[in-house]
Amino acid sequence: MIARAVTHALVGLEPRRVEVEAHVELGAPKFAIVGLADRACQEAKERVRSGIESAELDWPGNRIIVNLAPADLRKEGPGFDLPIALALIAASGQIPIGCLAGHSAVGELALDGRLRPVPGSLVAAEGARRNGSHRLVCAAESGPEVALAGIEPIPVRHLSEAVAYFRGHGDPPAPAAASSADRSPVPPDLADVRGQERARRVLEIAAAGGHNLLLAGPPGIGKTMLARRLPGILPTLDDSAALEVTRIHSIAGVLDPGAGLIRTPPFRAPHHTASAAAIVGGGSNPRPGEATLAHRGVLLLDEMPEFARNVLEALRQPLEDGVIAIARVGGRCTFPAKFQLVGTMNLCPCGGRGDAAAGCSCSPQALDRYRDRLSRALLDRFDLVVALPRPRAAELAGAPSEGSPAVRDRVLIARTAIVMRSKMSPEGEELLGRAVERLPLSGRGRAKVARVSRTIAALAGAQSIAAEHVAEALSYRSPAELGR
């Protein structure tokens, strides 16, 4: 007998419908899976067999062929365990043969028949809905995630529960309430940062305008601490953005089960030893990298000059286009990667520059080499570049600082104001012209200053961009120390 179950494979970020056909016939006992299944998928044989026996069902001791169609699509991972098991149980007549219609399934089986959640359940659920399934059988933990896609989940803890459901014994277990509330961890608060008023100000501007930000200064002054507080002052994600981010995190397997939709902009801080593939994504069946995980959030490159040159250069495309196109022999795919980049660095290799007490002992050649690690093209992508000298101890002993919620309120107001695109005042235009004449400021640099001054004007609630806004924006241009 032949039975069919439906599931979905991931190609990049997209679900592709896969039919699982099980054929049980008389013949010498044999169990084969065909249809370009990878190692983890081939090993489903052992898990499915053990799982079916643990669920006190009969293992059809005949010739069993499982076909995963379309046959030319590579199938990866353990998510096919459940659909294979269901198709087999149906093909051996242990559940009514037509009952799988309208259902899709995804999940990994444990040897004792329990179900384990798999990454990408949300995407599989979206695919199921689009392809006309009404219900998706999945692991209990994946229930809330599946519900986000707008399809009814049949969350089961054990294979026997799924079988009971298909036999019509007992209602489908009540799906956990589809939670669209954000239960992801709260980002750290700006109130923890003492002193550093200039840095706080520039963080606010970065949040309001979505500008990329580079913080340069001696070690230990709180550059990383500040950068980690950026997501907390960004507006929360709207529905479509939240779904998009949740989908990406689901595929990458970094989604907290039961966390619901991700509403807080994501924050990713890869270590500087990360490879280009880890940052922008890669692999023969491409998987998203850190840049895509930071989509609609913040990507922090701590100690930026320590990153490999090819890694930094690989980021230029997503910074420009907001997407990463990965071409492989097997095909190409596109990952979204619209993130806000925050970099931190020292002002020189020894770290003493900007520190009145330590002083710098670097040779001019060592300084040049350090600067050369960041290409001009990459430096140009930062609208805001701030040199932060080490504060005196007394500056840190002030009153508690303003917390993130208050700052975020201002950011939200400014974001709506920026949309109205305020005009440059003649005084602002004049100052900008004078700066281009006097300072080493390129055409691109001028455009950056104009962008930042618009944000500053919006934060100030001004109708037009005044000279004082341009002047402040000019103070965030690349300092000479980083230029060439």
Place this chain on the structure above:
Amino acid sequence: MSELALAMFAASRDMHATDRESRTARFAAFVASFDDAAELRRLAEGGYSWIGRSEAAFPARLKAIHDPPPGIFLRGAAPDEIFVRPAVAVVGARACSDYGAHVARSLSRELAAAGVVVISGLARGIDGWAHRGCLEAGGETVAVLGCGIDRDYPRAHAALAREIGERGLLVAEYPPGVAPAPWRFPARNRIVAGLALATVVVEARERSGALITADLALEEGREVLAVPGEITSALSQGANALLRLGATPVTCAADVLEAIGIEPPTSEPQGPAAGSAAAIVLAGIEAGASTVDQIARATGLTPGEAAGALVELELDGRVEVRAGIYRR
């Protein structure tokens, strides 16, 4: 035998023959086959010119030193009259501090504003900042190279060299193609000192090329000045040692102008309007605040306002920023 042939031979490989006879013979052969007109044409095609020592255009001050070069190769837009104008050499350490860079730059700026030509060696550090300061004030500056006239050394200063050439001059005693070598730089320094009426040492270690320039200037009876530095810093030892030996201390550009007999420009440039944010910020810096946060605290402005006011002051050349630290 022409001076050009001498300069060309001096820079050629044949100069380094070990035995005397052979060198003399090689020189005779070199001169015999040397075609002045063709060589000058080739130089002109490359955009370079040549002044022999015996020519009237040869800088008189350089001619007066005890071993002037046979002639100099030139590159740049400035007319030869630039050598007649009052000139000051500003030299110092390559690995300079932010303070040294600031002093070299602002000193050169003010000297240029008073109509003085700033001469230096295009090296990293103080030399580079001296050239830049002069250019910023719209002045003309002369860079003396320790390599062939066609080279920009160090390469990091290629853009600066181009800018110098647009208004000022690059000078070398070596023809195109000569590579920089350690022993060429002290020789270059005698031209730096020779072209200038006075030499200012901004920052120098105990054994520094800048001190060679100062020694050469002293030997020629030119004025030597030094900028006092911190007594605890190795970078200041050379300059402070010069002061102990009797060099004139430099506390402002007027000190230098006085040493070469030029009346400093009396009209003090207009300060920022009293009560404006810029004036308040300037007062804050004078009171010892040096970062935006410190200035904001001292003046009661927001960090944004303080940063804006600082940019205005920076554009007017009243403050300078390095690594986030502001100085007057």
